[in-house]
Amino acid sequence: MHIEQLKLKRLVETEGYSSITSLLEACVGDSVSPAICTRPECDYSEEMEPDQDHGWCPECNANTMKSALVLAGMV
Numbered sequence: 001m002h003i004e005q006l007k008l009k010r011l012v013e014t015e016g017y018s019s020i021t022s023l024l025e026a027c028v029g030d031s032v033s034p035a036i037c038t039r040p041e042c043d044y045s046e047e048m049e050p051d052q053d054h055g056w057c058p059e060c061n062a063n064t065m066k067s068a069l070v071l072a073g074m075v
């Protein structure tokens, strides 16, 4: 499984959605989207711009955060 799929599943769990589809539907059209660090050993997440693909992760001190829509390849 690709890291993007794993991270989407992690966001679904941490944000309390029932599925990846419902998470993405909630993000589309919103001004913020849940984002998560893409490093395998880090699950830091926070709200970011929906098209964010290199957001700052304070845990990794690196631009490793991607929004749910970016992870899903929808933006």
Ligand SMILES: [Zn+2]
Binding pocket: 037, 038, 039, 042, 043, 044, 057, 058, 059, 060, 061, 064
């Ligand atoms: Zn991180």
